[in-house]
Amino acid sequence: IFPPELRFAFLKFFNRIFHLFSSYCYFDITEIDGVNTNELYNAVQLYLSSSVSIAGNRLSLTRAVNSSSITFGLSNNDSIVDTFNNVTVLWEHVVTQRQTQTFAWRPLPEEKRGFTLRIKKRDKALILSSYLDYIMERANEIRRKNQDRLLYTNSRGGSLDSRGHPWESVPFKHPSTFETLAMDPVKKQQIIDDLKDFAEGQMFYQKTGRAWKRGYLLYGPPGTGKSSMIAAMANHLGYDIYDLELTEVHSNSELRKLLMKTSSKSIIVIEDIDCSINLTNRKKNSNATTQRSYYDMETRPGTGSGEESGSERIFVFTTNHIDKLDPALLRSGRMDMHIHMSYCDFPSLKILLKNYWGYxxxxxxxxxxxxxxxxxxxxxxxxxxxxxxxxxxRRDKDRAVRELLEDLKSRGDGNVKDGKLRGQSGNLTELEIVEEEEKRAIDSQNEEEDSDEEEIEVKDNICKD
Ligand SMILES: Nc1ncnc2c1ncn2[C@@H]1O[C@H](COP(=O)(O)OP(=O)(O)OP(=O)(O)O)[C@@H](O)[C@H]1O
Ligand SMILES: [Mg+2]
Known part of the structure; x- marks a missing residue:
């Protein structure tokens, strides 16, 4: 009855009035923006799939290629509430049918999908940009965690692959997690907290001008969980692992190339660092410095990957013999945390009983x-x-536990008889002497570290002034 122009004008007018009185503003994030895929759309989808307490009663499930986890998503035309910095917002997933295209170079999907974000007008300035930044960041994190880890090795001894990469990669599927790792729970929590502080510490490292890296030294006898700990770290953070075989590295420049080709958010592992040293010592000049400098080298401006403060790396070194290490390696700044992986104690035993038997x-x-x-x-x-x-x-839990106890007893008695443990007299046994020496070695390192740290602090202050 009304001519279309009039109808349109009326609607527009009505809309304007409506928005004038509405206390909300709306933002549309469409899946396809012109011809390009809108990255923000994907990010919002991922973000909503994880962080919002999902209350909707219809969710869509997806599982990406190369991923072993399933993500939840908001179904068509459903909405969900989220809060950020104490501000509540509403997300709606809007799906409409697209008009049939007669011809297109790149056919668009039949459905037009988008998210609409509703924010109170007065909150808009407060949160909009930081909220969107936060969503992008969270989405990247989720993406990384959903993807399976990769394990890189340099076993080709310096030769490059067809794309010029020195690292070879395979999917990394080690099941170890901090939950299954048998060790003192207090120490375990310290490590988890340390990793968390580090991973979330970009601002701190930027502000202080320090390279964003952290070094852990894991030491202890074979079979105490050093490699399991590395896997647990990687699984916990969602980082890839670079297993650096130092004996395959022939020069500093080669090492530098390897380090430059590692990606951010990765763990660089050097296992059995004492053995690497013995080998490298043979060729004195070029390599004696190698084991020390790989940690420093990567972070010197201009030698790293070129995105210094934003690139985050964890170094993990393992050894069975901490006493054989080059003292310089233990010194300040090179290792931030020394972690002693040791024989099974009671808390660890309980964790293992739970892992294997669900006890x-x-x-x-x-x-x-x-x-x-x-x-x-x-x-x-x-x-x-x-x-x-x-x-x-496996089939008889009771028997397993009984036999384990017998085993523990007989070994314990044997150790006491052989005088391996602290005897009645309270004298230290051979084993403990070794441990004491290790402790002393570390303590003296720590003291040095402390004084070094003071020095650094002084320098920092001078810089600030
Ligand atoms: N602390 C632990 N918690 C849970 N399982 C462990 C632990 N330590 C060892 N194990 C079990 O023993 C196996 C071997 O341990 P792992 O390879 O982690 O020892 P390691 O300390 O790296 O030894 P090595 O010094 O010989 O490299 C693991 O796959 C795991 O099944
Ligand atoms: Mg190991």
Missing amino acids: EEEDVDDDVLKEMERVVEKAEMTPADVSEALIKN
Whole structure:
């Protein structure tokens, strides 16, 4: 009845009035912007799939290629509430049918999808840009965590692949997590907290002008979980692992190339660092410095990947013999945390019982548990040994536990008899002497570190002034 022009004008007018009185503003984020895919759309989708307490009763599920996890999403025309900095916003997923195209170079999907964000007008300035930044950041993180990890190795001894990369990669599927890692829970939590502070510390590193890196030294006998710890770190953070085989590196420039080709948010691992040293010492001049400088080198401006403060790297070194390490390697700034992985103690034993048998503390006979607590440290069994004992009798849990206890007892008695442990007299045994020496070596390093740190602080202050 009305001519279309009039109808349109009326609608426009009505809309304007409506918006004038509405206390909300709306932002449309369409999936396809012109012909390009809108990155923000994907980010919002990922973000909503994880961080919002999902209350909608219809969710869509997706699983990406190369991923082992499933993500939830908002179904068509559903909405969801989110809060950011105490501001509440509403997201709506809007899906409409697209008009059929007669011809297009690149056919568009039949449905037109988009998110509409509703924010109170008075909150707009407060949060909009920081909220969107936050969403992009979270989405990247989720993307990384959903993807399977990669393990890179330099076993080709310096030769490059067809694309000029010195690293070879395979999917990394180590199941170890901090939950399954058997070690003192307090120490474990310290490490988790340290990783968290580091991963979230970009601002700190930028502000202080320090390279965004952290070094961990894991030491202890074989089978105590050093490699498992590295896997747990990678799984926890969602980082890839670069397993750097130093014996395959022939020069500093080669090492530099390798380090330059590592990506940000990765863990660079150098296992058995004491063995690498023995080997490299043979060729004195070029390589004696190698083991020390790889850690420093990567972070010097101009030698890194070119995006210094934004590129985040964790170095992990492992050794069975901390006493054989070059003292300079233990010095300030090179290792931020020394982590002693040791024989199975009672808390670790309980974790292993839970891993393998699903045992909670109350499931195991009280007397057996007490007996285990009494003997486990004397037995000096590694978590690897205990794990082995636990899976030996897969079909008979009770028997497995009984046999493990017997095993612990006999080893413990043997150790006491051989005088390997602290005897009645309180004298230190051979083993403990080694441990004491390790501790002393580290303590003296720490002291040096402290004084070095003071020096750095002074320098920092001078710079500030
Ligand atoms: N702390 C632990 N928590 C859980 N499982 C462990 C632990 N330590 C060892 N294990 C078990 O033993 C196996 C071997 O351990 P892992 O390779 O981590 O030891 P390692 O300290 O790296 O030894 P090496 O010095 O020989 O490299 C692991 O795959 C795991 O099943
Ligand atoms: Mg190992």
